[in-house]
Amino acid sequence: MLARPAFSTDLEQLLSYLDHAPADVDLVLDLKLMSDGIPGYVRLLEGLPHLTEWRSLSIVGGSFPLDLSHLTANNTYEIERLEWLRWQHEMAIGKGRFSRIPIFGDYTIQHAMYREPVKYPHVSASIRYTTPDYWIVYRGEWLGKKNGSGSSQYPAQAQLLVERKEYSGPKFSFGDAFIMQKALDGSEPGNPEQWLTAGINHHVTLTVLQLRNQWEAEKREALAVPAKAVILR
Numbered sequence: 001m002l003a004r005p006a007f008s009t010d011l012e013q014l015l016s017y018l019d020h021a022p023a024d025v026d027l028v029l030d031l032k033l034m035s036d037g038i039p040g041y042v043r044l045l046e047g048l049p050h051l052t053e054w055r056s057l058s059i060v061g062g063s064f065p066l067d068l069s070h071l072t073a074n075n076t077y078e079i080e081r082l083e084w085l086r087w088q089h090e091m092a093i094g095k096g097r098f099s100r101i102p103i104f105g106d107y108t109i110q111h112a113m114y115r116e117p118v119k120y121p122h123v124s125a126s127i128r129y130t131t132p133d134y135w136i137v138y139r140g141e142w143l144g145k146k147n148g149s150g151s152s153q154y155p156a157q158a159q160l161l162v163e164r165k166e167y168s169g170p171k172f173s174f175g176d177a178f179i180m181q182k183a184l185d186g187s188e189p190g191n192p193e194q195w196l197t198a199g200i201n202h203h204v205t206l207t208v209l210q211l212r213n214q215w216e217a218e219k220r221e222a223l224a225v226p227a228k229a230v231i232l233r
Contacts, residue, residue, distance in 0.1 A: 008049050022053035028105070031061035033112045034083045041090045045098050052100050061086075062107030064135065066115065068126055071139040076160070079135045081106075084207070104211060108203045109135060109196070123192050125153035127179075130203040131166040132210060143192070154195060155186025168206070175201035 004010075015022065029044055041059055045051065063082035071077055083106050091101055109128040125140035138157035141148050149156075161167055162183045170180035175198035182190055190198075 008047050012049060022050040023055055025054055026056040026058075027054045028058045028060060029102070031059065031083075031112075034061040034063040034086065036082075040086055041102070042094050042097075045094060045102070051098065056103065057100065058103040058105050059087075060105035060107070062110070062112030064107060064109055064111055064128075066111045066113070068124060068137065068139050071137065073124065073139055073141045075139055077137040077139060079137060081130070081134055084210075085133060104207075106207065108200045110200075125149075125151060125157070125192075127154070127157045127161060127195060128199040129161055129166070129179075130199070130206050132206070136161065136164070136166060151189040151191065152186060154189040155182045158183035158186075168202070173202050173205040175199060175203075175205070 015025070029048075031044075044059065051057075061083040063080070065079070084104075087104050094101060109130065122142045122144070125143050127136075127138040129136040129138075138161065140153040140157060143150055143153075158179050162180055167179075168176050170177045178190075178194070178198040179202075182188075
């Protein structure tokens with residue numbers, strides 16, 4: 001829908017129908033599932049009317065897989081954070097072209113398209129952990145597998161994760177403290193909901209810090225005063 005030629009006209013008509021000015025609207029543009037083939041952030045901004053007038057402007061997208069069924073069990077994977085990598089690349093281009101850069105948003109470690117949960121899911125014991133450019137996924141076996149390791153896979157995966165250089169440390173977030181706790185004591189390994197909560201908490205903390213660091217760097221750049229050349233005669 002966002003890539004349609006008539007999007008700008010439709011948006012104007014919606015504003016008229018609702019009798020709202022852009023300054024009264026918090027506009028969120030949802031790209032849903034990001035892929036290399038879909039129009040990106042710059043393309044959207046090029047066709048967006050009233051760029052500087054919206055009360056707030058956000059663009060959201062996600063690229064985490066629908067599920068982990070395509071990954072072989074008992075393996076570790078690294079999956080690109082495509083929405084973040086494209087944001088970094090395209091906004092670096094857009095800084096010189098657009099008078100406003102939107103707020104970044106994503107779907108954390110979840111798929112961007114909602115799907116009704118199946119009645120009897122085969123949930124694997126898996127940890128999803130966000131790094132600056134990619135997700136680390138520890139893909140375990142089905143929790144209900146006969147003669148399998150069940151929930152005890154979680155502490156084993158956590159032990160591997162905390163030894164990696166990408167692990168942010170137990171003080172970084174609630175999620176990271178949870179991971180370290182389970183790595184040290186697997187007597188209560190946790191369940192899929194708890195591990196998803198920990199992964200989302202870490203993801204949000206990391207992404208907010210990435211955005212803050214980027215904003216602070218741009219602020220320092222804007223405030224920097226070019227040094228004057230001094231000629232000695």
